[in-house]
Amino acid sequence: MNKPLPNSYRQGPDSQGRFGQFGGRFVAETLMPLILEVEQAYEAAKRDPSFDAEWRRLLTHYVGRPSPLWFAERLTAHLRANSAREDLGAKVYFKRDELNHTGAHKINAVLGQILLAKRMGKTRIIAETGAGQHGVATATVCALFDLPCTVFMGATDVERQQPNVFRMKLLGAEVMPVTSGAATLKDAMNEALRYWVANVEDTYYCIGTVAGPHPYPVMVRDFQSVIGEEAKQQMMAAEGRLPDSLVAAIGGGSNAMGLFYPFLDDADVRMYGVEAAGHGVETEQHAASLTKGRPGVLHGNRTYLLQDAHGQITEAHSISAGLDYPGVGPEHSWLHELGRVQYVSATDDEALAAFQLCSKLEGIIPALEPAHALAHVIRMAPQLPRDEIVLMNLCGRGDKDIFTVAKHLGVEM
Amino acid sequence: MSRIAAKFAALKAEGRGALVTYLQGFDPDRETSLALLRGLPEAGADLLEVGVPFTDPMADGPSIQRAAQRALKVGATLPGVLELVRAFRAGDGTTPVILMGYYNPILAYGVDRFCTDAAAAGVDGLIVVDVPPEEAGEIEPQARAAGLDLIRLVAPTTDDARLPRVLAATSGFVYYVSITGITGTRSATAASLEEAVPRIRKHTDLPIAIGFGIRTPQQAGEAARLADGAVVGTALVDTLAASLDEEGRARPETVGLVLEQVRALAGAVRGR
Numbered sequence: 149m150n151k152p153l154p155n156s157y158r159q160g161p162d163s164q165g166r167f168g169q170f171g172g173r174f175v176a177e178t179l180m181p182l183i184l185e186v187e188q189a190y191e192a193a194k195r196d197p198s199f200d201a202e203w204r205r206l207l208t209h210y211v212g213r214p215s216p217l218w219f220a221e222r223l224t225a226h227l228r229a230n231s232a233r234e235d236l237g238a239k240v241y242f243k244r245d246e247l248n249h250t251g252a253h254k255i256n257a258v259l260g261q262i263l264l265a266k267r268m269g270k271t272r273i274i275a276e277t278g279a280g281q282h283g284v285a286t287a288t289v290c291a292l293f294d295l296p297c298t299v300f301m302g303a304t305d306v307e308r309q310q311p312n313v314f315r316m317k318l319l320g321a322e323v324m325p326v327t328s329g330a331a332t333l334k335d336a337m338n339e340a341l342r343y344w345v346a347n348v349e350d351t352y353y354c355i356g357t358v359a360g361p362h363p364y365p366v367m368v369r370d371f372q373s374v375i376g377e378e379a380k381q382q383m384m385a386a387e388g389r390l391p392d393s394l395v396a397a398i399g400g401g402s403n404a405m406g407l408f409y410p411f412l413d414d415a416d417v418r419m420y421g422v423e424a425a426g427h428g429v430e431t432e433q434h435a436a437s438l439t440k441g442r443p444g445v446l447h448g449n450r451t452y453l454l455q456d457a458h459g460q461i462t463e464a465h466s467i468s469a470g471l472d473y474p475g476v477g478p479e480h481s482w483l484h485e486l487g488r489v490q491y492v493s494a495t496d497d498e499a500l501a502a503f504q505l506c507s508k509l510e511g512i513i514p515a516l517e518p519a520h521a522l523a524h525v526i527r528m529a530p531q532l533p534r535d536e537i538v539l540m541n542l543c544g545r546g547d548k549d550i551f552t553v554a555k556h557l558g559v560e561m
Numbered sequence: 562m563s564r565i566a567a568k569f570a571a572l573k574a575e576g577r578g579a580l581v582t583y584l585q586g587f588d589p590d591r592e593t594s595l596a597l598l599r600g601l602p603e604a605g606a607d608l609l610e611v612g613v614p615f616t617d618p619m620a621d622g623p624s625i626q627r628a629a630q631r632a633l634k635v636g637a638t639l640p641g642v643l644e645l646v647r648a649f650r651a652g653d654g655t656t657p658v659i660l661m662g663y664y665n666p667i668l669a670y671g672v673d674r675f676c677t678d679a680a681a682a683g684v685d686g687l688i689v690v691d692v693p694p695e696e697a698g699e700i701e702p703q704a705r706a707a708g709l710d711l712i713r714l715v716a717p718t719t720d721d722a723r724l725p726r727v728l729a730a731t732s733g734f735v736y737y738v739s740i741t742g743i744t745g746t747r748s749a750t751a752a753s754l755e756e757a758v759p760r761i762r763k764h765t766d767l768p769i770a771i772g773f774g775i776r777t778p779q780q781a782g783e784a785a786r787l788a789d790g791a792v793v794g795t796a797l798v799d800t801l802a803a804s805l806d807e808e809g810r811a812r813p814e815t816v817g818l819v820l821e822q823v824r825a826l827a828g829a830v831r832g833r
């Protein structure tokens with residue numbers, strides 16, 4: 149009874165917040181008591197059926213879950229036409245989290261975290277954001293619950309994600325542009341942590357991915373796992389079996405963990421996390437922490453990081469603001485070292501091509517983040533047997549990206 | 562006895578608290594940084610904290626963030642900072658030196674080798690901001706084996722239930738972070754310090770130094786009387802920064818201006 153399965157990949161983290169050597173709680177003493185408080189509150193909330201019921205009510209009636217499982221028929225046909233043989237070209241499905249209210253998967257975990265913040269009696273919410281999707285989701289839920297909200301966003305991202313900046317302001321949030329470093333997601337997270345240290349009494353920090361100090365990686369994963377749980381049931385209903393491959397983009401890794409986690413112990417399901425290769429992983433301009441980084445400690449956890457020989461963190465680059473981060477959630481580092489998940493990458497150009505192909509073939513304009521996942525599907529599916537199934541997390545829609553994409557395509561708007 | 566323990570014992574005999582200064586290593590360049598370190602003891606600094614530059618100093622405010630940027634721009638690295646301490650130590654065998662920084666550069670260096678090399682360079686203690694007692698296993702055994710003190714931060718948020726755990730993991734002295742906040746942003750009230758210091762004393766015999774937010778000689782004097790030491794960082798870094806030219810390079814007066822400020826702080830700590 150309750151004995152851990154010897155071969156389960158779903159046991160982590162341990163009581164110290166470790167997935168193998170990864171994870172942990174590397175924060176300054178001022179924050180440590182608060183991190184412990186969040187952990188206790190989360191453990192208590194998990195055991196409280198009314199917490200789960202309220203979260204699920206909001207997912208159904210506010211977010212619009214379950215998100216559909218979509219057989220991408222035209223894309224599948226297109227990739228089959230590009231395959232070398234008659235018997236190649238796997239069937240491609242999308243898990244359509246881009247249809248969620250606010251346009252991405254981020255809101256799944258935001259709702260859970262804001263409900264937790266309320267339980268903890270916190271009266272003010274802060275968040276970091278890259279693409280602005282997590283910022284918009286947080287601002288949205290704060291509007292719903294009448295909580296003041298401050299979103300930290302790198303000045304570079306404020307520039308390239310203007311529509312989301314305006315959305316956050318419309319929703320009543322304060323957007324704080326961060327100018328330190330390269331002024332992107334890493335710097336926004338530094339600044340959010342600094343603000344939190346100074347406002348521990350009343351403030352809850354709503355982290356947007358499976359990173360940060362324990363319990364954030366496990367908590368955000370648990371909330372995002374609704375994606376994989378639904379997908380598993382939907383796939384059984386549609387095909388009577390599990391998919392052969394899962395594919396998801398990796399920024400911090402929350403949409404990927406959410407899809408992968410419920411399948412981790414299904415040995416026949418292969419998994420691919422797609423990092424942003426920017427201008428190419430052989431250049432200095434990419435965000436492929438697992439492909440090119442080394443383990444280190446940043447933002448409260450031990451994980452793979454882009455860093456120089458002396459442990460200084462190097463700047464990431466990606467066309468996608470949501471993937472432009474030099475680290476990755478610790479559970480991914482662990483799954484990478486165990487070899488349970490394959491981590492690959494896609495360049496800016498490959499993502500742009502996938503973005504356009506998806507728009508034309510499926511009538512779905514994807515966000516640039518899942519466009520990276522799609523780029524890998526486009527490479528992979530034509531090589532796979534025709535009777536295989538590939539399930540990709542289409543975790544966000546591309547409205548926020550049309551200006552960026554137009555600029556790259558040389559279109560004046 | 563370690564240099565840190567010896568220094569606090571000597572000051573206790575003198576009947577006064579310590580002035581602890583913080584400057585970032587290599588800010589704004591190696592030579593200026595070394596000249597500052599060499600000048601500090603004579604100007605009245607009792608213990609020296611040397612900040613190890615890091616790209617992402619999570620607990621530091623804008624002044625020290627910029628100091629780190631300046632230092633990194635001139636090529637500061639952890640091995641470079643150790644070499645800086647070695648050069649200082651060649652001319653000063655008694656003033657305690659404490660490295661303060663973040664964990665990742667130490668991890669990149671290799672924790673074992675770092676502790677051995679730091680002790681050999683003449684470092685006496687470490688403050689690793691992002692390694693709380695919960696993660697002590699990461700570096701405590703190695704630091705102890707090398708004879709380095711591991712100085713822990715105690716914050717206003719460290720409650721009585723947690724305090725013994727934090728203090729048990731501390732050696733050398735206790736660094737009381739007097740505000741909930743990052744460096745260089747605000748100052749604690751005298752009343753909050755008067756409450757906090759006895760609260761910590763109840764749990765430890767180690768010397769207590771108060772840091773974060775001490776800027777003026779008056780504040781330093783009060784903190785050094787109330788506790789066993791006052792740490793001044795951002796105020797010195799600000800003076801240094803204000804003395805630089807447009808390109809962020811030292812001017813001839815840079816070292817003198819910082820040391821002059823240290824003299825004023827030292828005077829107040831000595832009750833003058």
Ligand SMILES: Cc1ncc(COP(=O)(O)O)c(C=O)c1O
Pocket residue numbers: 252253278279280281282356357358397398399400401402403404469470471515517518543544545
């Ligand atoms: C649509 C979308 N996908 C993916 C990401 C990357 O985050 P994660 O890897 O945590 O899913 C973001 C982040 O902003 C996003 O907006």
